[in-house]
Amino acid sequence: MSNYKNILVAIDFSEASSSVIKRAVTIAQQNNTELTLIHSVEYLPPIDVAYEPALSASWIIDEKALIEQAKESLKSFCHQYNINNAKQIVVIGTPKYEITQYAGDNNIDLIIMGSHGRHGIELLLGSTANGVLHRMNCDVLAVKINDE
């Protein structure tokens, strides 16, 4: 069977991320490919429905700031693990949806994630009812986090 070509690593900056990225780097080397790291910013703007049902400009600015901050964190993370060549993706939304969506849109053939992380395999695969697993058209490696 051919090597994995497009490997996506879900990073949530939890302590689990260290084990996940180390395993991902090993697998990328074995498959002679580069990694794509994805971080999903869960952003729920606190709308005061009594006074302002619509989004105000300040929340939109906050959203942009959050994304910029996440991009910086991802860049630092890549630098820390010496994978500056890795593609870095920041999305906004529910991790399980955004990661699946990105994977489907970008010919990802392997997703690597922590199995105990906050956005780990339990969230991504735990609910088969919503069809996430069935929508996913690639392999998924759940990296066991021992210290959580």
Next chain:
Amino acid sequence: MSNYKNILVAIDFSEASSSVIKRAVTIAQQNNTELTLIHSVEYLPPIDVAYEPALSASWIIDEKALIEQAKESLKSFCHQYNINNAKQIVVIGTPKYEITQYAGDNNIDLIIMGSHGRHGIELLLGSTANGVLHRMNCDVLAVKINDE
């Protein structure tokens, strides 16, 4: 991060098994190790509670026959995929329990299984309530089965 040393492949002889074993062979080569294949026989002796609540000798014989049959199937399977050196394990019981149990007892660091197979990741990881995922002390690769 070091290579995987002890890789366990859950085989249920469904059509999914072909994709799973091909991926597993590639990963074993990349990690310079041999595979262990495990098949779990789900055997529920049909006890007629009205007449005979205890197991009769004939059911015990049937159980042995089932195990022997599964061993033969696993041997043929290994021959088919040219992995005669693979360790072949047949257990009897609920797959998710038996596979987890075997993995824990035998220093398995990676379990590979189909994600749509009858005993795939949905069964193994679907229910986080029973703690299967938390008991599992290794990585899990769910191989996507495209044709199911």
